[in-house]
Amino acid sequence: MDAAWNAGVNAGFEDAETDRASQASSVIELRGLTKKYGDFTAVDGLDLSIRQGEIFGLLGPNGAGKTTTILMMLGLTEPTAGSSTVCGLDSTRQPMQVKRRVGYMPDDIGFYEDRSGLDNLVYTARLNGVPEKEARERAQQLLEKVGLAEAARKKTGAYSRGMRQRLGLADVLIKRPDVIILDEPTLGIDPEGVRELLVLIREMSRNEGLTVLLSSHHLHQVQQICDRVGLFVKGRLIASGDLDTLSRELDGGPTHLVELDVAGWSSALEETLLSVEGVLSVSRSEADALAGREADALAGREADGHGAPNAAATVRVASSVDLTAQLAAAVVTSGAALRGLRRTRYGLDDIYHRYFEGGDSHGRTH
């Protein structure tokens, strides 16, 4: 675990030149940003640049310091040290100006429950100085965009969680911000609702050049829409970059995964696969391993380490180079049958698991 933590890289800032180039177009610039509560350091010397139009995922477990970071960026809490600049404005000294340029959607977004979605949006627009007529027009357009046109006149108290989140997105967009900050935007929404909301966020960012900072502890969601991800643990950014960069930079870590459906799986074959040069780990999927044990038990076999001669298994082989051909050859030469083969990308969840939980991909099913 410690080694992994110490190996923490900041792939977004490999050298000073890249750093300067990113600063030139960066919309969010955090330098040595630190927040202490008494002796406790919630955010510890955070350096981060986010470029215009980028969707950046701040990914970390509960209590990592994501919300505290966001509050400092918005000027809602003062840093103990360091600086936060958003759209060229100092978050601490110019919080009102920052607020005008940034749309913030907290995880517990609140609306006037006895007013309609439309009225809530118009109210927010008016608060932000948008004239009444324009506010109504823009509210209607946004409701259309987020798929709430039909519920526009319904009281928000009767909205589902997913509808509230979509209204929340419209609410942060109504003042035409340059940046939107979404804190756990998909909390409590069903999978289909999550997918729709993420697609919407991405579309809006792409169409309107919006810079998006999305805080989440949901790996798959971040992976789906973010251009770059920062892994945030115990107040520190231990790595940042796109997925390929992260995979490459987290030194020695696996970057390739091959999934093999094998008939005739045995521990001898497992050894053979492990001995292929470049293989870092071989694991059976959990569901598959259970099914295998059941099959062995039904066949009256003891778990003697040799497995069942005809056992079907799906195994995941991780490596730092592409070994697809070698692995297929190893299975076939061993006398087992290769029923299927899939190359999968080494995912953010694998990286997350390795860094945040100190594990490896052993026995994982996705």
Ligand SMILES: Nc1ncnc2c1ncn2[C@@H]1O[C@H](COP(=O)(O)OP(=O)(O)OP(=O)(O)O)[C@@H](O)[C@H]1O
């Ligand atoms: N006002 C405060 N006083 C003392 N400690 C605080 C305060 N606010 C936050 N913390 C602590 O700082 C740490 C970071 O909290 P923060 O809410 O920023 O984390 P987070 O990554 O957003 O987590 P979550 O996903 O659970 O919201 C936590 O340990 C939290 O208990």
